Amino acid sequence: MRLTRHVTQHGPARTTRTTAFGLAFGIVALAAASGCSSTVRTGQSPAYLVLQRLEGASGAESSGTFQSVLRSDVRSKGSVFEDNGRVTLSIALRDVTNPSGPTTNNLITLNRYRVEYRRTDGRNTPGVDVPYAFEGALGMTVGEQNVQAVFSLVRIQAKLEAPLVTLVGNNGGALVISTIADVTFFGKDQTGREVTVTGSMSVNFADWADPE
Structure with a gap:
């Protein structure tokens, strides 16, 4: 709830930063997932x-x-x-x-x-x-x-x-x-x-x- 009020008070700039953070997190998660393909898991x-x-x-x-x-x-x-x-x-x-x-x-x-x-x-x-x-x-x-x-x-x-x-x-x-x-x-x-x-x-x- 504290994050929600802060975004509302600071308007679009804060929203943009939050969106950018979410996008960056998604890219990192995607990269981590792509590194765990079934081929990698089948052996060393x-x-x-x-x-x-x-x-x-x-x-x-x-x-x-x-x-x-x-x-x-x-x-x-x-x-x-x-x-x-x-x-x-x-x-x-x-x-x-x-x-x-x-x-x-x-x-x-x-x-x-x-x-x-x-x-x-x-x-x-x-x-x-x-x-x-x-x-x-x-x-x-x-x-x-x-x-x-x-x-x-x-x-x-x-x-x-x-x-x-x-x-x-x-x-x-x-x-x-x-x-x-x-x-x-x-x-x-x-x-x-x-x-x-x-x-x-x-x-x-x-x-x-x-x-x-």
């Missing part, structure tokens, strides 16, 4: 991973062609095969104004990955509705240029246990289990700061017709 490393492409290839097919949607065969001519995934990665700097680009300290070495399956209908109990999640080791260093790595996307164990084993021969159960595989890659830059990136792709499990 000045570099981050860019996932360019995530693909899968059916182990039951001799061609081994990688595609953006994987048709995973739970049984092929009486045999069970693992399905591989392939990821294409590069790095970039958070500070886009840096003219020199990434240095050797910014290179990111990956050491492991994690695969989790989910369904869009909300039925996501591991071992009942979807295969169990798992982790695997990975050893590669990512720089500014694209690099690729092949990894296990569907383990052979998953095809020998529920729910995938129930698809074999269409044993009166579901014919197809459609999932989304979320693959997270973990690593560190050369100064030890942790970095992660996650990509997703569709994986459709069924006892697909055997290839000729």
